[in-house]
Amino acid sequence: MLKTFSKGGIHPPENKLSAGLGIETLPLPKNVTIPLSQHLGVPAKPVVNRGDEVKAGQIIAKGDGFVSANIHSSVSGKVTKIDTETDISGYKRPCIFIETAGDEWLDGIDKTDVLKTETSLSPEEIIAKVQESGIVGMGGATFPSHVKLSVPRGKKAEFLLINGVECEPYLTADHALMLAKGEEIMVGIRIMMKALKVNKAIIGIENNKSDAIEHLKAIAAKYNNIEVCPLKVKYPQGGEKQLIKAVLNREVPSGGLPVDIGAVVFNVGTVFAVYEAVQKNKPLVERIITVTGKELKKPSNFCVRIGTPVSAFIEAAGGMPENTGKIISGGPMMGKAVINASVPVIKGSSGILLLPPEESKRKEILPCIRCAKCVSVCPMGLEPYLLMPLSQNNMFDRLEENKVLDCIECGSCSFICPANRPLLDYIRLGKTSVGKIIRSRKSS
Amino acid sequence: MNKLITVSPSPHIYGKDSVSRLMYGVIIALIPALIVSVVMYGAGAIIVVMVSVASCLLFEYLIQKYILKSEIRITDGSAIVTGMLLAFNLPSNLPWWIIIIGALIAIGIGKMTFGGLGNNPFNPALVGRVFLLISFPGAMTIFPKAQGWNTPYVIPAGEIDTYTGATPLSLIKNGIKSGKGVSELLETSGLNYNDLFFGNIGGSLGEIAAFALILGLLFLLIRKIITWHIPVAVIASVFIASGILWLFSFEGNQAIMNSMGMKLPVIQFKDAEGVLKMFHMADPLFHILTGGVMLGAIFMATDYVTSPMTPRGMIIYGSLIGIITVAIRVFGSYPEGISFAILVMNGFTPLINRYVKPKRFGKEIKNG
Amino acid sequence: MNQIIIYTIASLSILGAVSAIILYFVAQKFKVYEDPRIDEVEAALPSANCGGCGYAGCRNFAEALVKSDNFDGLFCPVGGNKTMEAIAKILGREAVAQDPLVAVLRCNGACEFRPKTTNYDGATTCAIEAALYGGDTGCQYGCLGHGDCVEVCNFDALHMDPVTGLPVVDDLKCTACGACVKACPRNLFELRKRQKKERKIYVACMNEDKGGLAKKYCAVACIGCAKCVKVCPYDAITMNNNLAFIDSEKCRLCRKCVTECPTNAIIEVGFPPRKEPQAEATVQAAQTENTSQDIVSAKKEDISTNLNKEE
Incomplete structure (x- = not known):
């Protein structure tokens, strides 16, 4: 019996069109647009000016505050302007525009593929290195990794969990990375174990990636204390709390952090970025991204520079299909629809999904028939059917009472609703409002 | 305009379920029971179902069009489900005009006065059925004998005894009242568990064949239209509640004596004349196979709109339905009680929803 | 028979009297002083x-x-x-008189001026669309048109115009309670001083983009050219972040800025038609729309008395 999380969950069609394909590297883009908000927290502060020459890997914006991260230039060239541009958030936000010239990297960055297994850095040095390299959670949450690696005083991490679940349909970026960079991931895990001072690491992988499971198991046998845990396919297993529940059978308390129950979770992409930062001195300027869609000629996994416009690798995957109804950054369950194909890729984009028009429209909203399907699929044990009208009617007290803040926005309720009700839309709205109320209550 | 790409909040893909798909799933699940009723009761069953479904659809259409002036949604299948369930709760020789009144009450009062699908507090089919049971007690309690195609829809005057018979439950109830034991009653009437299971008995259209209803339940479970909680809770609680009472009845006492040699006390009570009498009762298997328990547990109590939302709530709701059913059957004046039990518990559903919450993920942090 | 009636009346009266006495003392005992x-x-x-x-x-x-x-x-x-x-x-105190206010919508981006760039397909609430992205037009400051403001208005003073897709404020019914100001996720409502004959001049735009960009997505956007600032004789207009703002305290309704504005982003309401015909169709449209409001304001009833009458 394979492990999985116990409560709720759904089984959307997997549609992993690019599964098993290798990683292709794209030619350098002519221009990159690097947004200054690629992480939670306040935008980074630019440290270059218009007209400056920059090299790839050079820091161009400094993280401002604790949950902010540094941003590095992904290409070498000239800063053409620092202006606002619509990014994945759908709003115009400050970005740095760089025109590419050659491919010159900053000194000290090891661009080779040579595996370097040993590190002499101390835990504090590792965390400093991660912070300097601007690493954020690559699964999509974009939480700065150095913050997660610094375990708060009074708490103790026991397990390092590595998220190789990739439960979102269509996406295969993590899968491709695990197949291609297994050794590097193991070294990355060892580095992070050292930084966190934990003795045990477990990689959670869903059963639909059996090749990755075999591959990593074979490599993990060489290392002590690293284990691969195959999991039953179920969405949203890639959610931090669900993964911990599935692997360790522990539940993160409501309103708490994973470290409260001794676990720290990182995405495999983040682990690889940490490896590159610590062993190769290479900041986070590239990532693996899946470009996929049923109409697309050649769904692929690409290694792209941060800031490349989405259109560049849609082109490389066979061009934008005639009938594209929606462009999604991320997976179909939690990804964000973008307004056009010129938005730049950021550190947290794990995929670009193109949906045909007939799949992009929502169906007519019918009255709730109280079938309780939303309650039974909610992985957090909430009642979406109740939260939606409470949010519509601004009943914030009852929303809070009914744990709206526990919602992980996985979208299972909206997915399953037979009456096509926009449950998550309203729950998200209510969650934001309640969050604001609680913050103002705390500050007063 | 169509060239513009769409932007919408996540999620971007949706499941295949839709309201009409679920409703038609329920209709498919009802078909085995429908076939059995046609085999057993012939043309009468077809007429009752047709009249009921057609009038439910018609009333829904008329009310949506002329009274509510809302969008017409009769194709979603919910009116068909109500119509079929109402018909399943009627005897197969019920005059057509009574069926139409039942449909009007079910759709008009049971469903549309509250705003239509999704808002009705009580199961519409049961509202119609109970209304008819109270208003036309005569017509509603004459059940034709299962004689296949020989069963006439209109029973010829003077031949009522030839064509009609009692349901097993009323047979037992009236028999016990007249002071007979259950085994004696079963023997004289020739009822056996095979007949109960395969529907060779008198009763409402849809309630007679336990096996057909269980087939429907399997379909509903496989297609994930309902969860197991309510049907299992209702059937189990009927079984347990009637089983406990049965252990202390004359029949249960005999059975245990014969099999295990144990002796349990028998409940005794004084009747109106002050004569001490033994408590008689049919066994629990008989109770779950007869009357509307299967139909009620699988199709009526599980009605989405009127049942609780959480698994725990469903189990509380189902168990109480079972207990009330047994209470009405054993102590009440009606031989059958599941309709009333479901309606009573429908009334408690909002309360259950309010206080029985799903088990949340993760413990609460103190001083959070 | 008579006896029964007498007994009944007597016993009920005694019961009533006893209860009344108890109630009186209980009420005395538990009385809470309230001003x-x-x-x-x-x-x-x-x-x-x-x-x-x-x-x-x-x-x-x-x-x-x-x-x-x-x-x-x-x-x-x-x-x-x-x-x-x-x-x-x-x-027994002094009331401090305040100028009566009225809400105006600072966006004139009707469908014809502000074409759609994407299709929004989510729950039809401004709040949700605003949380998702910059809106289905290129302007991330403008009205989203789902009518969150209409929903919250308790005085029936806001209605959606089906042609423009924008809410319209009914000046007579508006009480300046500020509900729409709070509800609008784009902060498009401004409470302005009521001026004579319900006349008003305001910048119907909140776009802070640079001129070219603003103009690219909306024909009636404020492009921040500051011509109005120069022409205003009363220093009522200020420029901030490429956006003009007319202070209703200082504006004397001279209408110079309206004619000066190259994009017709400044709107005049409640004025009689001008003598020389305007070239811009938009201004005319605005005026025809407002003649009806003229008639209404001619009644010149004070809003508050109106409301008090309704009481």
């Missing part, structure tokens, strides 16, 4: 319970009024000065 003026003040308030004053309802506001020593920061926008004077009389 009787709270009731009086509450009666003087319009009982709209709109929350425009910042309190949960009229009763809470009345309590706050009675408790405080002066009227600083306490004002009922719905009742206006008349109500506040009445309350001042009850409490």
